[in-house]
Amino acid sequence: MSHTTTLDHEHDHDHKPKGFVNRWLMTTNHKDIGTLYLVFALIMFIAGGALAMIIRLELFQPGLQFVEPDFFNQLTTMHALIMVFGAVMPAFVGFANWMIPMMIGAPDMALPRMNNWSFWILPFAFIMLGSTFFMDGGAPAAGWTLYPPLVLQGGKNLAFAVFAIHMMGISSIMGAINVIATIMNMRAPNMGYLKMPLFVWTWLITAFLLIAVMPVFAGAVTMLLTDHYFGTTFFNAAGGGDPVLFQHIFWFFGHPEVYIMILPSFGIISEIIPTFARKPLFGYVSMVYASAAIAFLSFIVWAHHMFSVGMPFGAELYFMYATMLISIPTGVKVFNWVATMWKGAMTFETPMLFAIAFVILFTIGGFSGLMMSIAPADFQYHDTYFIVAHFHYVLVTGAVFAIIGGVYYWIPKWTGNMYSERLGKIHFWWSTISVNVLFFPQHFLGLAGMPRRIPDYSTQFTEFNMWSSIGGFAFGLAQVFFCIIVWRTVKGKGTTKATDRVWDSAKGLEWFVPSPAPHHTFQDGAPVKDEQLAHVSSH
Amino acid sequence: MSNTNTEQYFVPHKARWPIVGSIGMTLTAVGAATFMNSSSSHTPVLMYLGFAVIIFMMFGWFGEVVKESESQMYNEQVDTSFRMGMVWFIFSEVMFFACFFGALWYVRNFAVPWLGGEGTGSWTNNEIWSGYEGVWPTNGPANVGGEFELIDPYHLPLINTILLMASSITLTIAHHALIKGLRKKTIGWLIATVILGATFLFYQAEEYIEAYQHLGLTLGSGIYGSTFFMLTGFHGMHVTLGAIMLTVITIRMIKGHFKPDSHFGFEAVAWYWHFVDVVWIGLFIFVYIM
Numbered sequence: 001m002s003h004t005t006t007l008d009h010e011h012d013h014d015h016k017p018k019g020f021v022n023r024w025l026m027t028t029n030h031k032d033i034g035t036l037y038l039v040f041a042l043i044m045f046i047a048g049g050a051l052a053m054i055i056r057l058e059l060f061q062p063g064l065q066f067v068e069p070d071f072f073n074q075l076t077t078m079h080a081l082i083m084v085f086g087a088v089m090p091a092f093v094g095f096a097n098w099m100i101p102m103m104i105g106a107p108d109m110a111l112p113r114m115n116n117w118s119f120w121i122l123p124f125a126f127i128m129l130g131s132t133f134f135m136d137g138g139a140p141a142a143g144w145t146l147y148p149p150l151v152l153q154g155g156k157n158l159a160f161a162v163f164a165i166h167m168m169g170i171s172s173i174m175g176a177i178n179v180i181a182t183i184m185n186m187r188a189p190n191m192g193y194l195k196m197p198l199f200v201w202t203w204l205i206t207a208f209l210l211i212a213v214m215p216v217f218a219g220a221v222t223m224l225l226t227d228h229y230f231g232t233t234f235f236n237a238a239g240g241g242d243p244v245l246f247q248h249i250f251w252f253f254g255h256p257e258v259y260i261m262i263l264p265s266f267g268i269i270s271e272i273i274p275t276f277a278r279k280p281l282f283g284y285v286s287m288v289y290a291s292a293a294i295a296f297l298s299f300i301v302w303a304h305h306m307f308s309v310g311m312p313f314g315a316e317l318y319f320m321y322a323t324m325l326i327s328i329p330t331g332v333k334v335f336n337w338v339a340t341m342w343k344g345a346m347t348f349e350t351p352m353l354f355a356i357a358f359v360i361l362f363t364i365g366g367f368s369g370l371m372m373s374i375a376p377a378d379f380q381y382h383d384t385y386f387i388v389a390h391f392h393y394v395l396v397t398g399a400v401f402a403i404i405g406g407v408y409y410w411i412p413k414w415t416g417n418m419y420s421e422r423l424g425k426i427h428f429w430w431s432t433i434s435v436n437v438l439f440f441p442q443h444f445l446g447l448a449g450m451p452r453r454i455p456d457y458s459t460q461f462t463e464f465n466m467w468s469s470i471g472g473f474a475f476g477l478a479q480v481f482f483c484i485i486v487w488r489t490v491k492g493k494g495t496t497k498a499t500d501r502v503w504d505s506a507k508g509l510e511w512f513v514p515s516p517a518p519h520h521t522f523q524d525g526a527p528v529k530d531e532q533l534a535h536v537s538s539h
Numbered sequence: 540m541s542n543t544n545t546e547q548y549f550v551p552h553k554a555r556w557p558i559v560g561s562i563g564m565t566l567t568a569v570g571a572a573t574f575m576n577s578s579s580s581h582t583p584v585l586m587y588l589g590f591a592v593i594i595f596m597m598f599g600w601f602g603e604v605v606k607e608s609e610s611q612m613y614n615e616q617v618d619t620s621f622r623m624g625m626v627w628f629i630f631s632e633v634m635f636f637a638c639f640f641g642a643l644w645y646v647r648n649f650a651v652p653w654l655g656g657e658g659t660g661s662w663t664n665n666e667i668w669s670g671y672e673g674v675w676p677t678n679g680p681a682n683v684g685g686e687f688e689l690i691d692p693y694h695l696p697l698i699n700t701i702l703l704m705a706s707s708i709t710l711t712i713a714h715h716a717l718i719k720g721l722r723k724k725t726i727g728w729l730i731a732t733v734i735l736g737a738t739f740l741f742y743q744a745e746e747y748i749e750a751y752q753h754l755g756l757t758l759g760s761g762i763y764g765s766t767f768f769m770l771t772g773f774h775g776m777h778v779t780l781g782a783i784m785l786t787v788i789t790i791r792m793i794k795g796h797f798k799p800d801s802h803f804g805f806e807a808v809a810w811y812w813h814f815v816d817v818v819w820i821g822l823f824i825f826v827y828i829m
């Protein structure tokens with residue numbers, strides 16, 4: 001080995017492959033693959049957002065103005081599938097690729113070629129899914145949950161959608177296997193499990209969830225496929241099957257899936273808050289256990305999505321109480337974040353603003369979730385705009401805000417350029433105000449009885465829908481602005497050079513490599529130094 | 540990056556094969572979906588082309604890995620990554636089968652009894668499916684697919700159980716021989732394992748022919764046919780894959796790739812084969828006997 005240390009070494013092996021095909025299509029580099037994931041996620045975020053804009057446009061007024069009802073149903077389905085599988089999940093995998101090896105002192109991901117494949121399946125899968133818009137009968141139009149028998153009554157899209165989902169699943173499973181192997185096998189010497197940053201911990205748990213439930217989803221959609229094309233009767237009562245069976249299988253996947261989209265957010269927020277509060281994360285070990293507890297509970301609460309489907313009374317009670325338990329570990333997390341900020345020397349740079357907004361707004365989403373966990377009350381708001389408001393609070397002001405906060409937090413490390421704090425703050429306030437105008441009125445629409453996934457509504461809902469749509473357009477525009485900020489930062493327009501540490505007192509290995517991070521880091525396998533870590537456990 | 544020092548974790552320069560795999564996968568998926576949607580029964584050329592591309596990718600990719608492994612580019616840490624990858628892949632397969640076993644459990648214990656009027660299902664039974672008993676095995680109240688008979692578990696399925704369990708034992712013997720450096724013995728027992736696996740597949744095919752031609756039991760025989768053929772069918776596909784993998788490691792064994800202390804490829808296939816065996820025992824009990 002020619003070099004002795006990679007830490008603090010300016011020009012270490014910064015050999016980027018030349019040419020687009022070599023650099024991006026055949027890459028095995030975790031940073032480049034992370035970039036691919038993040039760019040793909042941003043494109044999908046804008047595409048899925050565009051569909052949402054059409055939805056809000058149609059719902060601006062009662063009556064049918066712009067789209068046919070069936071096309072409206074296609075929009076809600078595709079918006080959801082694109083946002084869940086195309087935007088949020090790949091964005092987190094992008095973060096995992098960029099940050100996990102840098103955070104644990106690994107030279108790369110454990111299985112670099114498979115890492116490339118995990119990414120390069122996705123564009124094909126989404127082109128296939130998107131192509132269903134142009135087929136006879138259009139795209140799937142049964143919500144992201146794809147419930148039979150409705151989903152089986154569409155046109156030719158089912159086989160394409162199912163195979164696209166299979167491919168996304170293969171991609172996710174391979175990505176998750178890579179994350180687990182990296183974390184368990186690639187930690188630098190002296191990087192014990194309880195010294196790992198919380199982002200690494202939450203991703204380890206998320207990866208386990210992914211491997212456990214993506215195959216179950218694959219099985220469920222395979223049953224849809226055979227019911228539609230090969231005469232099986234899994235979901236047909238005439239043949240002894242049961243449409244509710246699909247709901248059980250789907251939500252056995254679906255509930256862990258929603259935590260797959262929130263646990264890495266918890267990780268990102270747990271990185272950001274200590275940096276800007278200038279205090280170590282409060283209750284680090286309890287955060288780890290709380291994440292694991294949330295993951296465990298996610299497997300045994302699925303039927304709370306099905307309270308009104310006609311389950312036996314005992315099942316309703318069990319799923320109600322089990323669901324309420326989730327608020328305990330989640331509460332541990334929220335209180336720990338607040339306690340971390342307590343008496344901290346806080347500053348409010350853009351990542352911190354998004355993190356604080358996350359804590360407040362995600363908690364609102366958590367509370368509306370708690371409301372719906374009460375089975376008798378859920379009968380009132382099931383399938384109304386209340387649930388739409390709930391899951392957009394946890395997924396937009398939760399997952400998406402964490403992603404955006406994470407981008408601001410680490411983009412100086414990725415690009416070597418400090419984004420414009422002024423534009424970042426504008427983006428924050430613009431997003432945070434508009435997103436509340438967008439989703440908060442939907443709580444009341446739902447409580448007043450407006451059903452979800454319907455292109456038309458009763459006239460008394462008009463005013464709140466108009467507000468919601470105005471908020472929606474403003475929020476959509478804010479994200480176009482975000483794309484401009486990211487582009488300017490990458491290109492170094494109106495930015496300053498980032499220092500290696502970027503944020504004063506930031507802890508963690510990634511802040512001790514140069515900005516931008518060299519193409520290869522931590523190749524010498526040197527032990528990590530305790531003073532660079534945020535968590536040096538007493539264990 | 541040009542050094543092959545095994546102290547350092549091996550990170551390949553380039554990945555040529557993943558994009559080939561993606562193209563193959565997409566061709567297969569588009570070909571299959573188009574085929575399923577078309578009313579005429581043309582040959583799904585695109586799908587076969589996709590399969591061919593995937594097989595080409597596997598030869599290329601695995602060949603590259605074998606070559607790197609044979610030229611000592613992997614250290615123990617790389618070996619551990621491969622092991623973890625295989626273990627978690629098998630876990631994902633376990634969950635895939637769990638999905639179908641779970642569906643079987645649900646329809647037998649809830650869906651079918653409710654259709655027969657148990658619990659809160661009495662109105663459904665009275666109003667829609669009056670007279671339906673709700674007893675397993677069933678093809679549902681509408682008698683979907685017509686009358687059918689069951690496969691006797693103590694004929695072909697029992698033989699198949701013995702075959703698969705024996706194959707797990709022969710594979711273990713081969714593994715022990717490999718560890719002791721007894722090359723010929725290893726190859727012999729590996730060939731025995733492949734033959735046992737192939738015989739299993741032969742009898743499985745016989746059983747399907749029997750079901751379709753004489754028992755009236757088809758994939759379309761209501762929920763019984765659905766669960767029976769999907770569970771045994773997916774298992775059969777996994778046995779096929781496992782048998783191909785066993786054949787590959789037998790050839791690699793003959794070529795002298797495996798050392799007594801370094802033979803991850805062998806072990807990965809062995810784990811996979813034992814997994815397939817365990818799934819079969821689940822099938823034998825929950826699908827055939829009970």
